[in-house]
Amino acid sequence: MLQSEQVVVGNRLLDYIDTKTTALGAEIYEQPVSEYICERQAEIEKNLFFRSQLLCLGLSARLPHAGSFMTDSLSGVPILLTRDSQNKVHGFLNVCRHRGSAVAKDGGKARSFVCPYHAWTYDLHGNLIARPQDSAFGGMPRETHGLTRLPVIEQDGLLWVCPSPDQSVDIGQKLNGIAGELAAYNLASFHHFDSYIIRRQMNWKLVVDTFLESYHFCVLHKDSICPIFYDNLSTFDTWGENFRLVSARRTINELRAYNKSDWNILSHIVGIYVLFPNTVLVWQLDHVEAWHIYPCTDDPERSVVRMDLYTPEPAETEKTKQYWKKNLDLVVGVVEEEDFPVGETIQRGFHSQAQSHITFGTNEPALTHFHRCLTQAVQAAANAG
Ligand code: FES
Ligand SMILES: [Fe+2]
Numbered sequence: 521m522l523q524s525e526q527v528v529v530g531n532r533l534l535d536y537i538d539t540k541t542t543a544l545g546a547e548i549y550e551q552p553v554s555e556y557i558c559e560r561q562a563e564i565e566k567n568l569f570f571r572s573q574l575l576c577l578g579l580s581a582r583l584p585h586a587g588s589f590m591t592d593s594l595s596g597v598p599i600l601l602t603r604d605s606q607n608k609v610h611g612f613l614n615v616c617r618h619r620g621s622a623v624a625k626d627g628g629k630a631r632s633f634v635c636p637y638h639a640w641t642y643d644l645h646g647n648l649i650a651r652p653q654d655s656a657f658g659g660m661p662r663e664t665h666g667l668t669r670l671p672v673i674e675q676d677g678l679l680w681v682c683p684s685p686d687q688s689v690d691i692g693q694k695l696n697g698i699a700g701e702l703a704a705y706n707l708a709s710f711h712h713f714d715s716y717i718i719r720r721q722m723n724w725k726l727v728v729d730t731f732l733e734s735y736h737f738c739v740l741h742k743d744s745i746c747p748i749f750y751d752n753l754s755t756f757d758t759w760g761e762n763f764r765l766v767s768a769r770r771t772i773n774e775l776r777a778y779n780k781s782d783w784n785i786l787s788h789i790v791g792i793y794v795l796f797p798n799t800v801l802v803w804q805l806d807h808v809e810a811w812h813i814y815p816c817t818d819d820p821e822r823s824v825v826r827m828d829l830y831t832p833e834p835a836e837t838e839k840t841k842q843y844w845k846k847n848l849d850l851v852v853g854v855v856e857e858e859d860f861p862v863g864e865t866i867q868r869g870f871h872s873q874a875q876s877h878i879t880f881g882t883n884e885p886a887l888t889h890f891h892r893c894l895t896q897a898v899q900a901a902a903n904a905g
Pocket of ligand 2: 736741
């Protein structure tokens, strides 16, 4: 966040503390329950958001060196990203051009990928460089049997890939003006500490909803988050479909003693950025969490979440490793033991016929914005198709 923006946000948060209020939307929003359980809706969302658009796969630190590679199939599409010797990132379908096995597993460093089935071998550019019994495939030039390329973009420390080959992508349109705000964090300088995968009996949108209000802090999190953060107190700003909530730590009152030109609010806030629709970047005191939230392809009522913790310095000593591990355990503990168990009761309740809609109050403007944007995107796709 730029310093000038920190002053704006800091002022707003202190004003909300003084006036005991929060960012308010214009109206109450009624969100249909059916959108969390409907298989047809899930199919539309899969094709619209998880097949034909750019997906954020994390910070550049997931490919830290020349020769690094990573695989990711949480979207339902097997993806391989590599960083070549010139530090350029390439994206491929992780599918062997012989009979379709995955050629790479997990992540790390490599010079080439040897398919585990019959050893067709590909380089970091996806070229097919070796093929046992080559003469048996004589009519099939190796040049045309490299890995299938995917559109990929690395910008301001974020990795983006489109899971469909031949799709035209536009990162400017995707970021919709939020690039400058994100660039101020210098995400390219961060280091990947560790990752955590969560599978839950919740529609993927319900997982995103978890992050979109501070109204529950002192009820659900009365012993964990409430002592540290103000309750029901957040700023809310949008960049097209993307948006940001900032909630205040109770330490933010220390700012009152300083000239605004000297303010650094980052150690007094949690900043939640939703890169629409399924990536939630969280600035947390002194580090970044990235949450990547996907529907399970065979069940609209299940989701899979990957959370990566990124640190400003590499965790090289036992002491720093302990420090970041404690941070990771803390956040995972809160969502796994407090947020998501409630989310699963919500998902089950959707089938009870208690109500056709759930309600977002005017104090939950981010929820309203998120679901309005989803509805508009789905309707626009239906009109176009
Ligand atoms: S499937 Fe990859 S070499 Fe046969
Ligand atoms: Fe929560």
